[in-house]
Amino acid sequence: MNDLQTRMNAALEEYNLDAVVAISLENVYYLSGAWIMTQKDIPDRLAIVVWPRQGEPQLILCANEESLAQRDSRISAIHNYVEFKTSPIARLADVLRAQGLDGARIGFERKYLVAEYYDELLRSMPNATWSGADRLFDEVRMIKSEEEIALLARAALITDGVIWDAFQMARAGRTEQEIGSFMQMQMFARGAYGGIFLVLGAGDAAGITHPSPRPRPLENGDVLRVDFGGIFDGYLADLARTMVVGHASQAQRDTYARLWQVQQETIAAVLPGVRASDVYRLCERRAAETGLDFSMAHIGHGLGIGLHEHPMLSPRTDTLLEESMAIAIEPTCRNSDGSRFHIEDLVIVRAKGPEIVSRAGQWEKLHEAI
Amino acid sequence: MNDLQTRMNAALEEYNLDAVVAISLENVYYLSGAWIMTQKDIPDRLAIVVWPRQGEPQLILCANEESLAQRDSRISAIHNYVEFKTSPIARLADVLRAQGLDGARIGFERKYLVAEYYDELLRSMPNATWSGADRLFDEVRMIKSEEEIALLARAALITDGVIWDAFQMARAGRTEQEIGSFMQMQMFARGAYGGIFLVLGAGDAAGITHPSPRPRPLENGDVLRVDFGGIFDGYLADLARTMVVGHASQAQRDTYARLWQVQQETIAAVLPGVRASDVYRLCERRAAETGLDFSMAHIGHGLGIGLHEHPMLSPRTDTLLEESMAIAIEPTCRNSDGSRFHIEDLVIVRAKGPEIVSRAGQWEKLHEAI
Numbered sequence: 001m002n003d004l005q006t007r008m009n010a011a012l013e014e015y016n017l018d019a020v021v022a023i024s025l026e027n028v029y030y031l032s033g034a035w036i037m038t039q040k041d042i043p044d045r046l047a048i049v050v051w052p053r054q055g056e057p058q059l060i061l062c063a064n065e066e067s068l069a070q071r072d073s074r075i076s077a078i079h080n081y082v083e084f085k086t087s088p089i090a091r092l093a094d095v096l097r098a099q100g101l102d103g104a105r106i107g108f109e110r111k112y113l114v115a116e117y118y119d120e121l122l123r124s125m126p127n128a129t130w131s132g133a134d135r136l137f138d139e140v141r142m143i144k145s146e147e148e149i150a151l152l153a154r155a156a157l158i159t160d161g162v163i164w165d166a167f168q169m170a171r172a173g174r175t176e177q178e179i180g181s182f183m184q185m186q187m188f189a190r191g192a193y194g195g196i197f198l199v200l201g202a203g204d205a206a207g208i209t210h211p212s213p214r215p216r217p218l219e220n221g222d223v224l225r226v227d228f229g230g231i232f233d234g235y236l237a238d239l240a241r242t243m244v245v246g247h248a249s250q251a252q253r254d255t256y257a258r259l260w261q262v263q264q265e266t267i268a269a270v271l272p273g274v275r276a277s278d279v280y281r282l283c284e285r286r287a288a289e290t291g292l293d294f295s296m297a298h299i300g301h302g303l304g305i306g307l308h309e310h311p312m313l314s315p316r317t318d319t320l321l322e323e324s325m326a327i328a329i330e331p332t333c334r335n336s337d338g339s340r341f342h343i344e345d346l347v348i349v350r351a352k353g354p355e356i357v358s359r360a361g362q363w364e365k366l367h368e369a370i
Numbered sequence: 371m372n373d374l375q376t377r378m379n380a381a382l383e384e385y386n387l388d389a390v391v392a393i394s395l396e397n398v399y400y401l402s403g404a405w406i407m408t409q410k411d412i413p414d415r416l417a418i419v420v421w422p423r424q425g426e427p428q429l430i431l432c433a434n435e436e437s438l439a440q441r442d443s444r445i446s447a448i449h450n451y452v453e454f455k456t457s458p459i460a461r462l463a464d465v466l467r468a469q470g471l472d473g474a475r476i477g478f479e480r481k482y483l484v485a486e487y488y489d490e491l492l493r494s495m496p497n498a499t500w501s502g503a504d505r506l507f508d509e510v511r512m513i514k515s516e517e518e519i520a521l522l523a524r525a526a527l528i529t530d531g532v533i534w535d536a537f538q539m540a541r542a543g544r545t546e547q548e549i550g551s552f553m554q555m556q557m558f559a560r561g562a563y564g565g566i567f568l569v570l571g572a573g574d575a576a577g578i579t580h581p582s583p584r585p586r587p588l589e590n591g592d593v594l595r596v597d598f599g600g601i602f603d604g605y606l607a608d609l610a611r612t613m614v615v616g617h618a619s620q621a622q623r624d625t626y627a628r629l630w631q632v633q634q635e636t637i638a639a640v641l642p643g644v645r646a647s648d649v650y651r652l653c654e655r656r657a658a659e660t661g662l663d664f665s666m667a668h669i670g671h672g673l674g675i676g677l678h679e680h681p682m683l684s685p686r687t688d689t690l691l692e693e694s695m696a697i698a699i700e701p702t703c704r705n706s707d708g709s710r711f712h713i714e715d716l717v718i719v720r721a722k723g724p725e726i727v728s729r730a731g732q733w734e735k736l737h738e739a740i
Binding site for chain 2: 035036037038041042043044050062063064065067068073082083084085108110111112113114115116118119132144169170177179180184185188189194196197199208209210211212298307312314315316317346347
């Protein structure tokens with residue numbers, strides 16, 4: 001909590017803000033330690049953290065979430081509102097005024113607060129100066145503590161083990177749904193908290209970016225691609241793997257070997273001080289030189305409580321990499337048969353060189369279900 | 371599709387709008403048939419349906435979702451944008467202008483569009499008149515087709531069966547997490563698509579509204595409460611059940627019997643033409659008369675693609691119930707030991723009387739793990 005206070009205070013100083021207001025599940029969890037699951041399922045029901053430059057942080061939530069917050073929150077100043085009776089924004093305005101922030105400079109999550117609440121906020125606090133603080137939160141969260149890195153590495157290794165085991169059973173005749181159900185069930189059996197996402201496509205669906213498993217049986221020669229993850233103790237796994245059902249063709253092996261090589265070279269460039277866009281450019285250039293059919297808007301992203309955290313490895317991200325960032329590196333390419341190959345690993349930025357924390361299985365060579 | 375067109379056209383007429391713009395996963399799926407999973411996981415990456423009063427609906431999405439939409443979408447006019455290069459709002463404005471809607475009256479989802487995109491939208495289309503269309507979508511979606519009802523009933527029965535089976539194994543010594551993992555795994559084994567949410571608390575956590583399973587072993591006398599669901603073919607299940615580990619006390623049996631009675635009487639009032647707030651009031655009054663410790667902001671809600679759909683059964687909802695609504699009825703009360711009892715079922719509003727579609731298990735009496 002002390003480290004968090006230091007980081008938040010420095011960020012508030014840098015952005016010249018008197019306070020920030022967090023409303024996303026990710027930032028509320030990061031700041032309070034309380035995981036309010038309904039923030040995603042029931043978006044109307046806001047949970048809010050006010051983090052002032054001076055004074056104590058404040059937590060505002062729906063009355064029926066208060067018992068959970070009292071148990072789990074590190075923030076002890078808790079305020080509630082009764083749903084359908086008092087608007088969460090009206091309650092927020094009360095709390096801000098009580099903190100002497102009526103005419104203050106306040107940052108909020110422009111990328112999360114919805115138009116209805118945004119208009120109400122501007123009306124309720126006309127003397128405050130509001131500005132987007134999404135970037136402030138991105139920058140605070142993009143540097144992980146060793147505790148966060150340990151949680152991310154654990155989530156990644158478990159998830160990779162599940163994929164590895166699923167690929168052992170992905171033989172002709174089994175359906176995509178059988179493989180997918182096994183994967184999802186294994187995540188819970190091995191400790192996932194929830195938030196499972198599963199992209200799984202084989203054969204004619206292996207060229208679609210985000211397909212869901214179908215009842216279709218696998219056939220020999222199918223490319224099978226998964227992009228898979230879930231939440232363990234509040235932190236996400238996100239990994240992609242590609243295999244061939246039965247014996248792979250020489251062309252398939254060759255595409256995989258080249259993509260693996262490009263991913264390895266891209267990972268090697270993940271060093272403190274390197275610009276995120278330069279990692280993208282390197283990957284793009286090497287993919288072209290290697291003859292891969294490459295076309296991606298980004299080739300990686302920060303990972304943490306959120307799925308696409310800062311920095312995105314896109315051609316437009318100026319951010320310099322720093323120690324203790326956790327970055328998913330995920331080049332994909334299209335094979336001549338129309339399928340998509342995809343390899344995604346989690347890399348920690350270290351002074352001594354990139355640390356890959358996501359390989360429980362043997363992925364150097366294209367996996368074949370022989 | 372024809373039925374949907376009729377309903378949407380009538381709604382646009384009623385609200386005097388030239389077009390509506392949908393951006394939530396729920397409404398984009400409802401209107402297009404394409405399930406874009408990243409709409410929740412990667413909220414920046416908008417998928418958008420433009421539904422004009424005249425002309426064809428248009429679908430706008432990130433380039434890497436286009437292959438999925440081409441396969442699954444009923445809307446054939448598909449436009450894409452490249453992430454981090456073109457803003458989805460800029461693309462939306464192009465499409466609206468191409469449809470001749472530059473100066474039109476356009477409804478949008480005020481409860482979903484975030485402030486950043488909202489400001490950009492107002493700047494990009496200064497001649498349009500924008501208004502919230504959340505209510506329009508609520509009203510169109512709150513009446514279910516028989517096909518939707520069949521999907522909801524199937525999801526409810528499967529989910530109830532999972533809870534029933536889990537309660538058979540909820541004996542002293544097993545942990546909350548064992549029970550919870552079993553439930554989540556069984557949902558996938560029985561065909562859930564994703565979106566599993568699990569509230570599970572026993573003993574001292576049975577009084578918390580939204581607890582997650584802990585490593586703690588169950589003890590004889592514990593109240594165990596679950597509120598549980600997931601997505602099957604795009605439609606949600608949402609059910610709550612309460613049991614006692616070992617033999618229940620007379621007080622526990624008594625509380626359950628009274629809550630069951632109140633729920634039955636509340637369900638009996640779910641008839642076409644009845645005001646949603648009156649169902650709430652009836653439940654509240656009967657709970658008080660029965661001596662239950664009752665305090666709820668709502669006692670039920672519509673269910674469909676979304677978890678809390680219209681109408682909410684709250685004291686402030688004027689909506690009249692109509693045939694073919696699907697409504698979760700979920701009174702809860704606090705027992706003298708501090709635990710919370712909760713019974714939630716799914717009810718279809720029918721002219722001939724309420725149809726309960728969610729009871730695979732035997733719930734008339736408090737379940738005891740003897």
